[in-house]
Amino acid sequence: MKNNIVLFLFVILSVTGLSSQDVNPGYYDFLKWRMIGPHRGGRTVGAVGVPSQPNTFYIGVTNGGVWKTTDFGRTWFPIFDGQPTGSVGDVAVSLSNPDIIYVGSGEGLQRPDLSVGDGMYKSVNAGKTWSHLGLKDVQQIGGLAIDPKNDNIVFVAGLGHPYGPNPERGVYKTINGGKTWEKVLYKDENTGAIQVTIDPNDSKIIFAVLWAGRQGPWENGAWDGKESGLFKSTDGGNTWRKITNGLPSTDQGLGRIGFCIAPSDSKRMYATVDAGKKGGIYRSEDGGESWSVIQTDERFWGRGSDFAEVRVDPKNPDIVYSANVVTWKSMDGGITWNAFRGAPGGDDYHRIWINPDNQDIILIASDQGAIITVNGVRHFHPGIISRLPSFIMSVLTTHFLIMYMAVSRKVVVLA
Numbered sequence: 001m002k003n004n005i006v007l008f009l010f011v012i013l014s015v016t017g018l019s020s021q022d023v024n025p026g027y028y029d030f031l032k033w034r035m036i037g038p039h040r041g042g043r044t045v046g047a048v049g050v051p052s053q054p055n056t057f058y059i060g061v062t063n064g065g066v067w068k069t070t071d072f073g074r075t076w077f078p079i080f081d082g083q084p085t086g087s088v089g090d091v092a093v094s095l096s097n098p099d100i101i102y103v104g105s106g107e108g109l110q111r112p113d114l115s116v117g118d119g120m121y122k123s124v125n126a127g128k129t130w131s132h133l134g135l136k137d138v139q140q141i142g143g144l145a146i147d148p149k150n151d152n153i154v155f156v157a158g159l160g161h162p163y164g165p166n167p168e169r170g171v172y173k174t175i176n177g178g179k180t181w182e183k184v185l186y187k188d189e190n191t192g193a194i195q196v197t198i199d200p201n202d203s204k205i206i207f208a209v210l211w212a213g214r215q216g217p218w219e220n221g222a223w224d225g226k227e228s229g230l231f232k233s234t235d236g237g238n239t240w241r242k243i244t245n246g247l248p249s250t251d252q253g254l255g256r257i258g259f260c261i262a263p264s265d266s267k268r269m270y271a272t273v274d275a276g277k278k279g280g281i282y283r284s285e286d287g288g289e290s291w292s293v294i295q296t297d298e299r300f301w302g303r304g305s306d307f308a309e310v311r312v313d314p315k316n317p318d319i320v321y322s323a324n325v326v327t328w329k330s331m332d333g334g335i336t337w338n339a340f341r342g343a344p345g346g347d348d349y350h351r352i353w354i355n356p357d358n359q360d361i362i363l364i365a366s367d368q369g370a371i372i373t374v375n376g377v378r379h380f381h382p383g384i385i386s387r388l389p390s391f392i393m394s395v396l397t398t399h400f401l402i403m404y405m406a407v408s409r410k411v412v413v414l415a
Helices: 002-016 390-407
Strands: 044-050 053-061 065-069 088-093 101-105 120-123 131-134 141-147 150-158 170-174 182-185 192-199 202-211 213-215 222-224 229-233 241-243 257-261 269-273 280-284 292-295 309-312 320-323 327-330 338-341 349-354 362-366 369-373
Touching (some): 044 088, 044 369, 065 088, 170 192, 182 229, 192 257, 269 309, 309 349
Antiparallel strands (some): 088 101, 141 150, 150 170, 192 202, 257 269, 362 369
């Protein structure tokens, strides 16, 4: 410790005489810039793969646009930089034609630090070019659903303005590939939609979550309204009814719900329910008509206004995942859970996509980008996630301090 103090004083005294002098640029002309990081994706809430192209994935970063990989996440490249917004809430790829991609802009979260978007986008050539499809004043799009047999039919969960009321919110539907939109589920100017999902076995059945959430323009200012809840349509989105059997009410603290449908058995559904003391992991055995709470441990569903993500294995309805600070996995229908993926690796996991043709291929989006496994759990490729080593941070800090003192107002980064 004494030696460090002596060294520090020596550096201070050595450079004091230089602080008022100009330094000959030739002294550091030999230095070359190189990129050392941090190679960090940032908070990512949009994530999807292409089942027919198992090496191809897309992620939507909240302030970084859309990124694509065609080599299982070893390399990623941006495909959305030419658009006027970089805030992305969801990315969806057509199952019937993987060249068709829809992007909902605005990160679709209610939190103190967020960014808004300017509506819907579409690509018909796998992300090479984009066209804007409207819904500009929705600002926050939390979820998309494409009809698996007809990619001209798309549903949009529009959350709306985060800090005030506006009528451009709710669930929208297009039947012509985004040329026109119809608002098919709407309550009021304070209630938006955060998720919409089509039953993989019956495209006439659609579920949607309405969330009456409002942010204040200051840290931790947030309120929930009275119209939040889970809604179901059995006629392709023309009419809707609210599901209440077994679920808490807004008077009991209901806020955001996140849900999934088991592809192998549409009667089986899971949900994370953010509702204070009534919150937990819920399960339905009758296609969402009634629900029962199966797990109340907050490790698996806590911070439900931020995460609210459950996904069920495409082949086994008893295997279910929950994204949270840790990504959890249950093998017994949500009764017991084990850590599937935890720190280091992102913390705060937001989105899970499982290849419906191969359940070992899983994409998880987090606060640091994306990770991919192709063998179920044995190994995750870090995708665009990495951490700047602590020794480099230390060196950078030291160089900033010393070089700033050495060249006065001329700051040089040594790398």
